Amino acid sequence: MSGMNRLVISIARTHVLARLRQTLVGVFGVAIGVGFSVMMASIMEGSQDDFVRQLVDSLPHISVTDERREPPRQPADQAFDAAEIHGLTTKQLRPGIKNPYAIMAALEGWLPGAVAPSVQAKAVIRFAGRDTAASVTGIDPKREPDVSKLATQIRDGSLDALYKSSNAIILGSGLAKKAGVRIGNSVVVTAGTGRTISATVVAISHAGVTQIDDNTSYVLIKTGQIMAGQTGLVNELRVKAHDVMQARAVASRIEAETGYKATSWQEAHEDLLSAFQMRNFIMYTVVSAILMVASFGTYNIISTITHEKTRDIAIMKSLGFPSYVVRRIFVIESMMIGIMGLLLGWLLGYLMSYGMAQIEFKSPFMDATRLPIIYAPSHYAIAGAVALMASVIAGFFPARKAAALQPVDIIRGAS
Amino acid sequence: MSALVEARGLHRVLGGEVPATLIDGIDMDVNSGEFLAITGPSGSGKSSLLYLLGLLDVPSAGEVTIDGRATSKLNEEARARMRLETLGFVFQFHFLLPEFSALENVALPMRALGRLDDEAILARSKDLLVSLGLGEHAYKRPEQMSGGQRQRVAIARALANDPKLVLADEPTGNLDTASSAQVLGILRAMCGPGSGKSVVVVTHDLGIAAQADRRLNIVDGKVSA
Numbered sequence A: 001m002s003g004m005n006r007l008v009i010s011i012a013r014t015h016v017l018a019r020l021r022q023t024l025v026g027v028f029g030v031a032i033g034v035g036f037s038v039m040m041a042s043i044m045e046g047s048q049d050d051f052v053r054q055l056v057d058s059l060p061h062i063s064v065t066d067e068r069r070e071p072p073r074q075p076a077d078q079a080f081d082a083a084e085i086h087g088l089t090t091k092q093l094r095p096g097i098k099n100p101y102a103i104m105a106a107l108e109g110w111l112p113g114a115v116a117p118s119v120q121a122k123a124v125i126r127f128a129g130r131d132t133a134a135s136v137t138g139i140d141p142k143r144e145p146d147v148s149k150l151a152t153q154i155r156d157g158s159l160d161a162l163y164k165s166s167n168a169i170i171l172g173s174g175l176a177k178k179a180g181v182r183i184g185n186s187v188v189v190t191a192g193t194g195r196t197i198s199a200t201v202v203a204i205s206h207a208g209v210t211q212i213d214d215n216t217s218y219v220l221i222k223t224g225q226i227m228a229g230q231t232g233l234v235n236e237l238r239v240k241a242h243d244v245m246q247a248r249a250v251a252s253r254i255e256a257e258t259g260y261k262a263t264s265w266q267e268a269h270e271d272l273l274s275a276f277q278m279r280n281f282i283m284y285t286v287v288s289a290i291l292m293v294a295s296f297g298t299y300n301i302i303s304t305i306t307h308e309k310t311r312d313i314a315i316m317k318s319l320g321f322p323s324y325v326v327r328r329i330f331v332i333e334s335m336m337i338g339i340m341g342l343l344l345g346w347l348l349g350y351l352m353s354y355g356m357a358q359i360e361f362k363s364p365f366m367d368a369t370r371l372p373i374i375y376a377p378s379h380y381a382i383a384g385a386v387a388l389m390a391s392v393i394a395g396f397f398p399a400r401k402a403a404a405l406q407p408v409d410i411i412r413g414a415s
Numbered sequence B: 001m002s003a004l005v006e007a008r009g010l011h012r013v014l015g016g017e018v019p020a021t022l023i024d025g026i027d028m029d030v031n032s033g034e035f036l037a038i039t040g041p042s043g044s045g046k047s048s049l050l051y052l053l054g055l056l057d058v059p060s061a062g063e064v065t066i067d068g069r070a071t072s073k074l075n076e077e078a079r080a081r082m083r084l085e086t087l088g089f090v091f092q093f094h095f096l097l098p099e100f101s102a103l104e105n106v107a108l109p110m111r112a113l114g115r116l117d118d119e120a121i122l123a124r125s126k127d128l129l130v131s132l133g134l135g136e137h138a139y140k141r142p143e144q145m146s147g148g149q150r151q152r153v154a155i156a157r158a159l160a161n162d163p164k165l166v167l168a169d170e171p172t173g174n175l176d177t178a179s180s181a182q183v184l185g186i187l188r189a190m191c192g193p194g195s196g197k198s199v200v201v202v203t204h205d206l207g208i209a210a211q212a213d214r215r216l217n218i219v220d221g222k223v224s225a
């Protein structure tokens, strides 16, 4: 560091220290700005990441279904140009995916991920004279662990228990409770199609989400197909991609190769993701505003100092200090406040985020959770950089004014 | 003796609703090694002339040449550089930086000039203070010193970069008789043939004027006989 810069810093330091109270107010202003920015970012991005992770974990990355993107052309439309048929929807009653195992085998040749089938049916579960509505999902216990967390959510038993008896069923924890069923009990399952089977409860699943745990039950694919009345067909192939961000590309390839509609999680939640973008935009706007307001305080302090120090500025300029040196003194004072503020703000932000992460939230719809806080260096870097930039700008204007001062104007008045 | 400073046709008019003529056509020289006293009634333009000679102010017309260098066309930064390198100022008010010690105040122009390293700056600052009888006050801040001591610190600071010309505007105006005599003695002693330093003192004090090599009387912004 040159002698001049050391001189500039030592002058700046004396100015800042001589006004300790004002300086501290400025430092706290910046610290609070940085602290809250960091905390807000860590909560908002944390909850968003958590939400996306849960979404991505709980739903297939790609869902292949027997649907079409365009309504099929109607015979009249094809035969006569003049005939136009409007108002058709894509929700035709479709039979389901045929030859699911052949398709899965073909996909597995290139798919960067895993695939598993499922069959859906509506049913009523009867136990001890009580009927409970449930959805029955037919799964393949060998493939299921590769595409979902279900295997890890089984209590007292495992997915493979489905092979234990000819008609085994796994009930969601809430469903089991509603129906008053325990493992080993035999229940009667009546599907919407009218098919009735008697099944043994072999395990209980607990996803931690009431909506799921209260309604879902699992059986083998074959059993599911019987319940749904669609032998040989499945409703859905679920794909878990190695790289979730690749889901879009993988989905469009699946769609091209199989002819079935493949929906990536991004596509399924397009509106949600764009809502997140809007939310982030709002967050960064608010954070910038907080930091700007904090820098107004710094501007105020530097302006005050330059006014109080008019005589000193005149002295330095009369001695022959170049204007840029005078300017630098006050910009550095502003940066000192900014740097102290951002260091304190980082600490504050960390402590507040940490504190937030300790709070437990109880919800009737979910297991008790804590705020999903993330500690991202980028939050600290961005808040710090913005605070520092704001303080340089806050210092620049009073500094420029100070540097433009004509020493003779002050000396004339003082002599 | 050759002229260190040549002022020709100096005018300084302050703009405003009623323009004020501070300096109204002055030609003058300051010779090398000379102790020049500028005298005149209050409000006659003595300080204004000193500011022009010291490049703190710019003439409305005319030219100040210092050490062979015409200054009227220099920009602000170049004038600042010349002040730093070749001029030293002492004002009626000491104008020391209040938060810094005597030593640091004296070191200020040297640090700004950046020709010496820290050690040399420290040594020279101490030497200057000692030579002005302030050795034991080096670490005091201005408020801890008497008026005469402060003024001597200001002189030490003016001498820091070994200027060719020292400009003093009523340097004893705020001092008691003993301190005045001391400050005058210092200013008087620093110039002389072969010293390489000239001193211009603006003063009311006839005692100072009497000790000067030459005296320039200003009345109404003009040199009067």
Ligand SMILES: Nc1ncnc2c1ncn2[C@@H]1O[C@H](COP(=O)(O)OP(=O)(O)O)[C@@H](O)[C@H]1O
Residues within 6 Å of the ligand: A412, B014, B020, B021, B022, B040, B041, B042, B043, B044, B045, B046, B047, B048, B049
């Ligand atoms: N900023 C100013 N505006 C108007 N008049 C001024 C200003 N500064 C000085 N003057 C006037 O200029 C004249 C010369 O001032 P100055 O050079 O300070 O005189 P001296 O030092 O001889 O007392 C005085 O009449 C003073 O009132």
Ligand SMILES: [Mg+2]
Residues within 6 Å of the ligand: A415, B046, B047, B048, B169
């Ligand atoms: Mg005067």
